[in-house]
Amino acid sequence: MATYKVLVGLDYGKPSKRAEEGDVVSDLPAASLSWLIEQKMIELVDSAPSKIKKVITVEESGE
Amino acid sequence: MAFIHGKSAVVLQNEFNLSAYFNDISISRSIETAETTAFGSTAKSYIVGLIDGTLSLSGMFDGAANAIDQEMTDVLGVNAGAIISASVSGVTTIGTRMISTTGKLTSYEVTAPVGDVVSANAEFQASDGIGNAVSLAALGAITATTTGTSVDNGASSSNGGFATLHVTANTMNAATVCKVQHSADNSTWADLQSFTSVATTVVTAERLKVANGTTVNRYLRAVATPAGTGSFTYHINFARQ
Numbered sequence: 068m069a070t071y072k073v074l075v076g077l078d079y080g081k082p083s084k085r086a087e088e089g090d091v092v093s094d095l096p097a098a099s100l101s102w103l104i105e106q107k108m109i110e111l112v113d114s115a116p117s118k119i120k121k122v123i124t125v126e127e128s129g130e
Numbered sequence: 131m132a133f134i135h136g137k138s139a140v141v142l143q144n145e146f147n148l149s150a151y152f153n154d155i156s157i158s159r160s161i162e163t164a165e166t167t168a169f170g171s172t173a174k175s176y177i178v179g180l181i182d183g184t185l186s187l188s189g190m191f192d193g194a195a196n197a198i199d200q201e202m203t204d205v206l207g208v209n210a211g212a213i214i215s216a217s218v219s220g221v222t223t224i225g226t227r228m229i230s231t232t233g234k235l236t237s238y239e240v241t242a243p244v245g246d247v248v249s250a251n252a253e254f255q256a257s258d259g260i261g262n263a264v265s266l267a268a269l270g271a272i273t274a275t276t277t278g279t280s281v282d283n284g285a286s287s288s289n290g291g292f293a294t295l296h297v298t299a300n301t302m303n304a305a306t307v308c309k310v311q312h313s314a315d316n317s318t319w320a321d322l323q324s325f326t327s328v329a330t331t332v333v334t335a336e337r338l339k340v341a342n343g344t345t346v347n348r349y350l351r352a353v354a355t356p357a358g359t360g361s362f363t364y365h366i367n368f369a370r371q
Contacts, residue, residue: 075320076320077321078311078318079318098315099317103318106345
């Protein structure tokens with residue numbers, strides 16, 4: 068889930084939540100993101116991490 | 131169409147509701163024009179310049195403390211002027227059209243005729259024009275955090291505006307914070323302007339400018355958050371530019 072730094076105090080969600088300037092949040096309503104970003108009220112901190120398949124190889128010694 | 135009677139007009143000046151002293155209010159807005167007529171024209175042409183405004187208030191003299199005479203003489207010669215909001219419709223309910231301005235008192239006249247009531251007349255020169263405001267919080271008392279219903283302007287505006295707060299009575303035993311918020315979707319709300327925290331029992335008024343060029347979103351609302359117990363009587367309006 069993407070996280071955003073709040074640049075202006077915001078009230079959002081139901082029940083209403085409060086985010087102050089400087090807070091980092093990840094639960095802003097998706098429908099509000101575009102205008103909040105456009106008006107520089109929030110900025111993206113971290114986009115949703117992509118799924119990386121981790122492969123572990125174990126080498127067997129010949130002894 | 132709904133015509134209105136002027137009998138219930140409301141006049142707030144700084145932290146005082148002076149409606150009971152006035153019986154006439156006159157609001158005048160104007161804009162200067164500069165002539166751009168050139169040779170070859172068949173008619174004069176103009177471009178508009180700066181907006182201006184004046185406010186006239188007439189009523190009945192009262193020399194008591196915090197009454198009309200004291201409040202007018204208190205702002206006479208004061209460069210900061212008086213913060214004035216008025217509703218000619220007589221109500222300040224959320225969404226009501228109002229005017230707001232910072233008025234410099236240019237004349238204050240008291241007349242005592244032998245056969246009539248002593249009258250008082252005041253003339254104000256608006257500084258930064260007369261704002262075409264909308265009420266975001268009706269003049270009234272609250273005892274707990276109050277979020278006003280939103281006012282839909284139909285569209286955003288892009289040239290800032292003025293947020294005005296009048297606190298006419300306050301028995302709160304802690305500070306109260308008032309602010310104006312705006313929203314593009316009537317769902318998520320951003321702080322647009324926060325007034326100076328109103329300390330316990332203080333009555334006050336404040337008019338804050340939102341800078342020219344600032345986007346003011348389609349929806350507006352007011353939030354008042356008292357931290358203590360008691361009663362807080364206030365009004366908030368916002369004038370887009």
